[in-house]
Amino acid sequence: MITYSFASIGSDSLYEHLYKCIKNDILQGNLAAGEKLPSKRNFAKNLGISTITVENAYAQLMAEGYIYSIPKKGYFISDIRTLAPKKHPSDTGRETIQKPSEPECFADFTSNQTSSEYFPFSIWSRLIREMLNERQQNLMTNPPCGGIYELREAIARHLQDFHGLHISPDQIIIGAGTEYLYGILIQLLGFDKRYAVEDPGYHKISKIYKSHNVSCDYIPMDEGGIRIAELEEKSIDIIHISPSHQFPTGITMPIGRRYELLGWASKADSRYIIEDDYDSEFRLTGQPIPTLQSIDIMEKVIYINTFTKTLASTVRISYMVLPKHLVKAYYAKLQFYSCTVSNFEQYTLAAFINKGHFEKHINRLRNYYHYKRDALVHCIRNSPLASHVSISGEDAGLHFLMRVDTELSDSQFCQKALEQGVRISALSQYFMTPPPSAAHVFIINYSSLEEELMEKAVAVLYQIASENVHGLW
Amino acid sequence: MITYSFASIGSDSLYEHLYKCIKNDILQGNLAAGEKLPSKRNFAKNLGISTITVENAYAQLMAEGYIYSIPKKGYFISDIRTLAPKKHPSDTGRETIQKPSEPECFADFTSNQTSSEYFPFSIWSRLIREMLNERQQNLMTNPPCGGIYELREAIARHLQDFHGLHISPDQIIIGAGTEYLYGILIQLLGFDKRYAVEDPGYHKISKIYKSHNVSCDYIPMDEGGIRIAELEEKSIDIIHISPSHQFPTGITMPIGRRYELLGWASKADSRYIIEDDYDSEFRLTGQPIPTLQSIDIMEKVIYINTFTKTLASTVRISYMVLPKHLVKAYYAKLQFYSCTVSNFEQYTLAAFINKGHFEKHINRLRNYYHYKRDALVHCIRNSPLASHVSISGEDAGLHFLMRVDTELSDSQFCQKALEQGVRISALSQYFMTPPPSAAHVFIINYSSLEEELMEKAVAVLYQIASENVHGLW
Numbered sequence: 027m028i029t030y031s032f033a034s035i036g037s038d039s040l041y042e043h044l045y046k047c048i049k050n051d052i053l054q055g056n057l058a059a060g061e062k063l064p065s066k067r068n069f070a071k072n073l074g075i076s077t078i079t080v081e082n083a084y085a086q087l088m089a090e091g092y093i094y095s096i097p098k099k100g101y102f103i104s105d106i107r108t109l110a111p112k113k114h115p116s117d118t119g120r121e122t123i124q125k126p127s128e129p130e131c132f133a134d135f136t137s138n139q140t141s142s143e144y145f146p147f148s149i150w151s152r153l154i155r156e157m158l159n160e161r162q163q164n165l166m167t168n169p170p171c172g173g174i175y176e177l178r179e180a181i182a183r184h185l186q187d188f189h190g191l192h193i194s195p196d197q198i199i200i201g202a203g204t205e206y207l208y209g210i211l212i213q214l215l216g217f218d219k220r221y222a223v224e225d226p227g228y229h230k231i232s233k234i235y236k237s238h239n240v241s242c243d244y245i246p247m248d249e250g251g252i253r254i255a256e257l258e259e260k261s262i263d264i265i266h267i268s269p270s271h272q273f274p275t276g277i278t279m280p281i282g283r284r285y286e287l288l289g290w291a292s293k294a295d296s297r298y299i300i301e302d303d304y305d306s307e308f309r310l311t312g313q314p315i316p317t318l319q320s321i322d323i324m325e326k327v328i329y330i331n332t333f334t335k336t337l338a339s340t341v342r343i344s345y346m347v348l349p350k351h352l353v354k355a356y357y358a359k360l361q362f363y364s365c366t367v368s369n370f371e372q373y374t375l376a377a378f379i380n381k382g383h384f385e386k387h388i389n390r391l392r393n394y395y396h397y398k399r400d401a402l403v404h405c406i407r408n409s410p411l412a413s414h415v416s417i418s419g420e421d422a423g424l425h426f427l428m429r430v431d432t433e434l435s436d437s438q439f440c441q442k443a444l445e446q447g448v449r450i451s452a453l454s455q456y457f458m459t460p461p462p463s464a465a466h467v468f469i470i471n472y473s474s475l476e477e478e479l480m481e482k483a484v485a486v487l488y489q490i491a492s493e494n495v496h497g498l499w
Numbered sequence: 500m501i502t503y504s505f506a507s508i509g510s511d512s513l514y515e516h517l518y519k520c521i522k523n524d525i526l527q528g529n530l531a532a533g534e535k536l537p538s539k540r541n542f543a544k545n546l547g548i549s550t551i552t553v554e555n556a557y558a559q560l561m562a563e564g565y566i567y568s569i570p571k572k573g574y575f576i577s578d579i580r581t582l583a584p585k586k587h588p589s590d591t592g593r594e595t596i597q598k599p600s601e602p603e604c605f606a607d608f609t610s611n612q613t614s615s616e617y618f619p620f621s622i623w624s625r626l627i628r629e630m631l632n633e634r635q636q637n638l639m640t641n642p643p644c645g646g647i648y649e650l651r652e653a654i655a656r657h658l659q660d661f662h663g664l665h666i667s668p669d670q671i672i673i674g675a676g677t678e679y680l681y682g683i684l685i686q687l688l689g690f691d692k693r694y695a696v697e698d699p700g701y702h703k704i705s706k707i708y709k710s711h712n713v714s715c716d717y718i719p720m721d722e723g724g725i726r727i728a729e730l731e732e733k734s735i736d737i738i739h740i741s742p743s744h745q746f747p748t749g750i751t752m753p754i755g756r757r758y759e760l761l762g763w764a765s766k767a768d769s770r771y772i773i774e775d776d777y778d779s780e781f782r783l784t785g786q787p788i789p790t791l792q793s794i795d796i797m798e799k800v801i802y803i804n805t806f807t808k809t810l811a812s813t814v815r816i817s818y819m820v821l822p823k824h825l826v827k828a829y830y831a832k833l834q835f836y837s838c839t840v841s842n843f844e845q846y847t848l849a850a851f852i853n854k855g856h857f858e859k860h861i862n863r864l865r866n867y868y869h870y871k872r873d874a875l876v877h878c879i880r881n882s883p884l885a886s887h888v889s890i891s892g893e894d895a896g897l898h899f900l901m902r903v904d905t906e907l908s909d910s911q912f913c914q915k916a917l918e919q920g921v922r923i924s925a926l927s928q929y930f931m932t933p934p935p936s937a938a939h940v941f942i943i944n945y946s947s948l949e950e951e952l953m954e955k956a957v958a959v960l961y962q963i964a965s966e967n968v969h970g971l972w
Contacts, residue, residue, distance in 0.1 A: 046831070053827065142639035151631040158624040166615035168812055202675040202815070202839035209682055217712035230835050237833065239690035239712070339641055340842035342675070354526065358519070360710065362703050366675035369813035371841055 027064050027072055028057070039458050040075055041082035042229075048083065052092050052103055059105035063093060078435065082455060085437035088444070095441060133483035134449040137474040138339055138424075144394060145338050146378075146387055153377045157370065165369045172356075173200025173345070173365050174372040180379035181345055188385075189306065191320050191329070193347050199356065202342040202366035204302070204332050205234055208266075210363075211300065211328065211346070212238045214356055219263040219296060224252055226456035226464070228273055231266055231302075244458045247272070251279035254290050266300040269318055271309065274456045274469045276419025276427060284318055291326035303331045305423045307388050308395055325349030333375065335424075336388055343367050343375055395424060395473060402472050405480045411488035417470075425471040427453060432466055432491050439468070439490060446486045500537050500545055501530070512931050513548055514555035515702075521556065525565050525576055532578035536566060551908065555928060558910035561917070568914065606956035607922040610947040611812055611897075617867060618811050619851075619860055626850045630843065638842045645829075646673025646818070646838050647845040653852035654818055661858075662779065664793050664802070666820050672829065675815040675839035677775070677805050678707055681739075683836075684773065684801065684819070685711045687829055692736035692769060697725055699929035699937070701746055704739055704775075717931045720745070724752035727763050739773040742791055744782065747929045747942045749892025749900060757791055764799035776804045778896040780861050781868055798822030806848065808897075809861055816840050816848055868897060868946060875945050878953045884961035898944040900926060905939055905964050912941070912963060919959045 030047040032040065051057040063069070066084065070077040084101055087093045095101050157165065172178065178195035185191040201207040208231070212221075217240050223232045225244035235242035243260050245252045251272065257265060265287075269279035279287075291297040301318045319329040332344035348356055365372075378384050403420060406412060406428075420426035432439060436452035443450045453467035454460035475483065503520040505513065524530045536542070539557065543550040557574055560566045568574050630638065645651065651668035658664040674680040681704070685694075690713050696705045698717035708715035716733050718725040724745065730738060738760075742752035752760075764770040774791045792802040805817035821829055838845075851857050876893060879885060879901075893899035905912060909925035916923045926940035927933035948956065 050831070053831075139639065139641050142635045145635070145639055147631050147635055151628060154627055154631075155624060158620050158627075162615045162618070162620055166612065166618055166811055166813055168612055202679070202841075203837055205836055206675070206679065206839055213710045213712075233835050237686045239686075334837075338639055338842075339837075340639055342837070342839055342841045358522075358526075362706050363678055364676055364807075364812075364815070366679055366815055366839055368675075368815045368841075368844055369811075370844070 027068070029072060032073070032075070040079045041086070044073070044075070044079060044083040045086045048087060049092055052087075057103045059103050061103045062099075063101040063103070065100060078437075078454070078460065081435055081437035085440055085455075088441055130447065131444070131449045132447040133475055133479050133486075135425075135468075135470050135472070135475065135483075136449050136451045137471065138335070139474045144391060146383060149383050150374065150378065153374045153381075153383075154370065157373050157377065161373060164373060167369075169365050169369060169372065171361055171363045171365055172196075172198065173367065174369065174376065177372045177376040177379075178345075180376045184379055184384065185347070189303075189317055189320070191317065191347070193319075194350075197347050197350065197353050198345050199348060200343065200345050200365060200367055200372065202344070203334065204304070204330055204344040205230070206366055207330060207344055207346050208234045208300075209238060210360065212240055213360060214352065215264055215298060216296075220261055221264045221266065222257065222260065222262040223266050224268070224272060225458050226274055226453065226460075227268075229456065235266075247275065247277065249277065250283045251277055252287075254283070254286050257290055263294075263296040264298045264300060266302060268302045268304060270303055270306050270315065271423040273304070273423075274425070274427070274451075274453055276423065276425070278315055281315060284315070284321065288318065288322055288324065288326060292324045297326065299327045301327050301329045303329060305335050306331065307336050308392055308423050309421075319347060322349070325351055328352070336384075336391065337375075341371065341375075343371060398472055398475070398477065399426070401477055402470070402475065402480050402484075405484050409481070409484045409488055411484055411491060414488070414491040424473040425469055427467050428470050429467045430487075430491050434490070434493075436465060436468075439466075442490045442493075443486060446489075448483050448486045450487075500541070502545060505546070505548070513552045514559070517546070517548070517552060517556040518559045521560060522565055525560075530576045532576050534576045535572075536574040536576070538573060551910075551927070551933065554908055554910040558913055558928075561914055603920065604917070604922040605920040606948055606952050606959075608898075608941075608943050608945070608948065608956075609922050609924045610944065611808070612947045617864060619856060622856050623847065623851065626847045626854075626856075627843065630846050630850065634846060637846060640842075642838050642842060642845065644834055644836045644838055645669075645671065646840065647842065647849065650845045650849040650852075651818075653849045657852055657857065658820070661861075662776075662790055662793070664790065664820070666792075670820050670823065670826050671818050672821060673816065673818050673838060673840055673845065675817070676807065677777070677803055677817040678703070679839055680803060680817055680819050681707045681773075682711060683833065685713055686833060687825065688737055688771060689769075693734055694737045694739065695730065695733065695735040696739045697741070697745060698931050699747055699926065699933075700741075702929065708739075720748065720750065722750065723756040724750055725760075727756070727759050730763055736767075736769040737771045737773060739775060741775045741777060743776055743779050743788065744896040746777070746896075747898070747900070747924075747926055749896065749898070751788055754788060757788070757794065761791065761795055761797065761799060765797045770799065772800045774800050774802045776802060778808050779804065780809050781865055781896055782894075792820060795822075798824055801825070809857075809864065810848075814844065814848075816844060871945055871948070871950065872899070874950055875943070875948065875953050875957075878957050882954075882957045882961055884957055884964060887961070887964040897946040898942055900940050901943050902940045903960075903964050907963070907966075909938060909941075912939075915963045916959060919962075921956050921959045923960075 030044065032043060035043045064072065066077050066080040070080045084093065088095060092104055093101050094104055175195060177200060178198040181198055182193055182195045185193060201210060220241045220243065221235045222243040222245050225246050232242050243262060245256045245265065247253065251269060252265065252267060269284060271278060287299060291299050299318055303317060317329060319327045327349065329347040330344065333341060334344065399420060403417060406415065406417065414431045416429045418427045430439065436454050440450055440452055451469050453469060454464045457464055503517065505516060508516045537545065539550050539553040543553045557566065561568060565577055566574050567577055648668060650673060651671040654671055655666055655668045658666060674683060693714045693716065694708045695716040695718050698719050705715050716735060718729045718738065720726065724742060725738065725740060742757060744751060760772060764772050772791055776790060790802060792800045800822065802820040803817065806814060807817065872893060876890060879888065879890065887904045889902045891900045903912065909927050913923055913925055924942050926942060927937045930937055
């Protein structure tokens with residue numbers, strides 16, 4: 027049986043490490059197409075790890091097309107050569123890099139992609155045209171590294187009107203996506219600092235920190251958000267959180283914990299809080315709790331937000347709001363960088379906000395998502411699936427949690443759904459070490475789901491949940 | 500007299516460190532507006548450094564408006580409060596971050612800014628409109644992290660037709676500017692590697708490496724480019740060069756040195772060459788020497804190029820061509836990143852290249868710059884300045900060197916020019932430790948100079964060169 031060492035695991039989680047080892051062997055040809063992988067139970071025993079870890083690694087490999095499963099037979103290596111991209115006319119017979127393609131899905135509860143029907147194409151088009159006609163000189167003038175002032179002013183006004191933040195446009199730094207801004211923050215705050223993220227959370231965020239070769243810890247959460255005692259224990263300098271609507275738990279950090287967190291930050295110069303407010307525009311009900319930024323008088327909070335959620339995931343414009351002393355540090359240290367967003371899009375977005383289109387667009391989107399969420403919840407409640415599930419966290423943001431009463435493991439459930447064209451992810455996948463209570467909870471991100479496919483998707487989930495499976499795998 | 504420690508200098512050059520210390524004192528208010536700075540000679544003696552170092556630091560501070568000079572009196576601290584940005588209507592009386600503004604210039608020989616009259620606005624506008632009408636679904640679909648395939652194919656064809664490079668579109672990674680791509684390369688190649696850049700060279704490149712907390716050495720050059728023996732001595736892993744038209748020297752690395760460099764790289768797995776071909780489209784005369792990438796059979800060369808020079812400095816689209824094994828490593832390690840360029844601009848640029856507009860645009864620009872260079876050289880040769888200067892490196896790229904027969908130090912010369920509205924930089928500024936031979940050589944970047952102002956700019960330079968100055972400063 028194949029075996030792998032967990033000695034050089036670094037900061038990966040166990041399942042990520044196993045996933046990478048197997049993927050590597052497939053890419054290198056050490057595991058040949060059609061070869062059978064060990065059963066999850068045996069493999070786990072052999073490696074001295076838990077079955078759920080092997081399950082998660084297999085699920086990831088399967089989602090990416092590296093392996094496939096045959097019910098009651100097991101897992102097999104895909105022929106990755108057949109998954110190479112289509113030959114294009116320009117490709118003059120040279121070898122192309124082979125990447126496995128993802129299976130086709132009719133419903134994707136994991137996607138953040140905006141549907142094209144909701145992008146304001148005609149307004150955007152008109153604004154670009156005006157820009158190209160009237161502001162040629164502006165368009166060709168290099169902006170400050172923080173971004174075009176007009177856009178920063180527009181964002182400052184939006185933050186004031188929408189979130190009640192009182193900030194100066196000078197505090198805003200524009201960048202091509204939040205991922206890019208995290209990298210800038212590491213350069214600003216220091217590679218020697220100890221960074222930390224929420225557990226569970228988006229794996230991508232910790233990957234970005236690790237990819238920059240900085241220390242990145244995971245801080246467990248309770249029902250009020252991250253546990254502050256752990257920050258002290260682990261000597262964390264910088265904590266990256268989403269207090270308004272945590273992903274994937276949906277937790278909103280209560281005001282008490284917010285003050286405690288600010289208290290923690292105020293105890294050392296090196297401490298900062300990165301407040302990642304990624305989907306704050308979509309709180310669907312209730313009064314929002316004030317951002318950490320707005321109650322921070324010690325200049326300890328860096329607020330980050332993005333237009334990739336509100337406008338389109340393919341328009342790469344995000345921003346951060348730095349405390350004033352960090353603005354100075356930013357210009358002293360990093361002023362040599364050029365702004366990563368093109369002038370054309372910065373000016374267009376500024377006009378879009380200034381002429382009131384952004385506000386209307388958000389309201390329209392919020393209504394649309396509200397409607398979509400209601401339709402999906404209604405669809406679930408009116409299907410036989412209702413007796414197998416309970417729903418929580420449906421009041422905020424663009425996803426909710428669904429606990430399913432099933433004997434299937436999380437990866438079995440996700441895999442069976444995938445085979446029937448429904449991509450779904452389990453809460454346990456977002457933990458470093460999933461607690462038993464996280465099992466059988468799935469994340470329903472409904473932003474990209476088409477309404478006419480809801481019933482079909484719910485039927486698939488019902489069929490899987492209602493199957494009586496007795497550990498056949 | 501004020502004094503500074505050079506103990507904590509880190510990897511800054513002496514003049515950068517001094518510049519930062521003084522700037523910091525000005526921003527903190529330790530040096531008050533109107534206060535006189537020590538004379539360069541006394542200050543240098545006191546700090547135990549050379550006068551040229553103090554000169555360079557003062558020149559930088561002056562260029563940024565932190566200090567000013569009164570002829571025969573000396574240097575004084577500016578009132579930085581008067582340099583704060585204009586109050587904007589949105590700015591509700593809150594304190595703004597104060598940054599000194601740059602002096603106004605009618606001629607800027609240091610700028611890379613494209614003039615707006617040469618951007619193909621009407622074609623670009625039409626292509627965007629078509630895109631927004633016809634390809635809404637594409638525009639809203641998340642691209643692979645390497646960029647939109649259509650654009651990568653277009654770039655591959657352009658590289659084939661224009662530079663004779665035979666590469667697959669899969670090897671191309673699109674990013675929002677070369678600066679962003681350098682950061683990605685560090686994450687790909689490793690933070691533990693020893694990086695190096697050319698000396699003299701663009702300071703920005705070494706700043707980016709240092710800002711990422713990696714080791715970055717300076718490799719001196721001879722007339723054939725970087726000295727390979729120094730790469731061995733300093734145990735360099737990754738060397739970042741511009742062999743086709745080095746900035747600022749204008750050196751084109753001869754073919755023999757290119758092979759030697761590839762030989763150096765092939766001797767260890769960790770060694771790579773980053774070939775930064777930043778202005779290759781603008782070689783004005785002669786047959787280009789093949790790129791390192793095109794003669795590399797060991798997969799040791801990473802080729803980087805950008806559209807910020809050919810299209811507009813405010814359109815942030817650059818790309819790199821990775822050797823095939825690094826493509827695999829890139830997707831294995833960094834696939835979680837979203838592409839930093841928006842779909843709108845990627846599709847527009849792809850159409851711009853595919854419909855033949857890019858080729859026409861480059862030809863048009865090349866003719867324009869050719870004409871501009873000829874006009875400027877003609878203007879110099881027909882002015883009394885001709886008897887004070889000699890010109891070199893005018894055959895390639897967008898700048899040439901001008902040696903001036905003057906008793907003024909480089910920083911005096913630049914400062915006097917600046918006072919009369921001409922921004923110019925000296926070759927010596929681009930060295931870590933300028934050799935005596937670099938003195939009195941200035942860099943003439945003519946890309947943004949307006950033709951009708953050439954005579955005026957040349958007259959200013961003549962006036963300064965012809966003044967009989969006997970070390971009055």
